[in-house]
Amino acid sequence: MAGGTVVEARRERWWQDGPPLRSLAEAREYIEDVGISLLFGGAAARYPSLREASRDESLPRLPSGWGQDLEAMWTWKDTLPVQGRAWLGRYLSGKQTLLSGQLLADLYEFEGKEDDVLSVVGLSEEAGRLAGLLLDEGPMATRALRDAVGVTGKRFDQILTELGRRLLITNYGVEEGPGWASCVIELTARVFSVPSQGSRAERDARAAALFVDTMVEAKPAALCRAFGWSRERAVAALES
Structure with a gap:
């Protein structure tokens, strides 16, 4: 094309x-x-x-x-x-x-329980601390999370990305306050029904099919970039 x-x-x-x-x-x-x-x-x-x-x-x-x-x-x-x-x-x-x-x-890669974050391997200390706060305290505004975790600026954004790429946290509305409203963050498993039914291979195939349909065309490398998959996983999902 x-x-x-x-x-x-x-x-x-x-x-x-x-x-x-x-x-x-x-x-x-x-x-x-x-x-x-x-x-x-x-x-x-x-x-x-x-x-x-x-x-x-x-x-x-x-x-x-x-x-x-x-x-x-x-x-x-x-x-x-x-x-x-x-x-x-x-x-x-x-x-x-x-x-x-x-x-x-x-x-979604985990069991779909509130405490999924406790079993995730490889999280940074700050990401684990932020996720633990959400587990214990419920949804929190980003201004409160910055103070509680003790990080700000670019590093705080990196922590949100680290947890976001694993789909462990979601934005959950806003909290009004002085100046701009503050985003509220919550654990994904407390808001959404995750994961879906089926084997990992079946779920990968559904995700890949939707992605290709939306992108009109997509090679394995595009799935690797979007979903963080290995090439082998992307190829298998596209071929199934």
């Missing part, structure tokens, strides 16, 4: 050629359809983007870029995880990513 044709097919598949999303229900339908989507991606993004699917250039916009369409999207991304309709966290390339409940369940 020619490069231009792939780009055009992806724009259509990623809901970027039709009317922009205008409601929470439409945003939910979009996530359930594509399965995986960046929050922000830009017009030339490698993956679907909720921002691009909801962008409405007919609406007035402030010089900063803020407008009614962005405000609506901002509300959706906070609401969908609380409703259990979409997982949100640092996943694709460490960026904020939305996953449908089905894809999340197929990708």
Whole structure:
């Protein structure tokens, strides 16, 4: 398939050629359809983007870029995880990513218990401490987590990415406070029904099939980048 044709097919598949999303229900339908989507991606993004699917250039916009369409999207991304309709966290390339409940369940590697975090091998000390706080205290705002774990800035973001790539934590709405609202973080297994039914191979095959459908075409390397799989695992999932 020619490069231009792939780009055009992806724009259509990623809901970027039709009317922009205008409601929470439409945003939910979009996530359930594509399965995986960046929050922000830009017009030339490698993956679907909720921002691009909801962008409405007919609406007035402030010089900063803020407008009614962005405000609506901002509300959706906070609401969908609380409703259990979409997982949100640092996943694709460490960026904020939305996953449908089905894809999340197929990708989830653990038993689906609240204390999954206690059995994970290879977590950094700070990531283990943050996950332990959530296990003991319940959902917490990021401002409180920074203080409790004792890390800030880029290192704190790295910890959220470390846990997000393993799908152990999810964004869970926001907590209002001075200045900007603070994201609330919760354990994935307390919000979503994970993992899905079936063997690991069956779940991998479902995840790979959805990814290929959403991406229009995808080689094993693309699954390795997106899901953190080995090449052998990606090839097996695509061939099954």
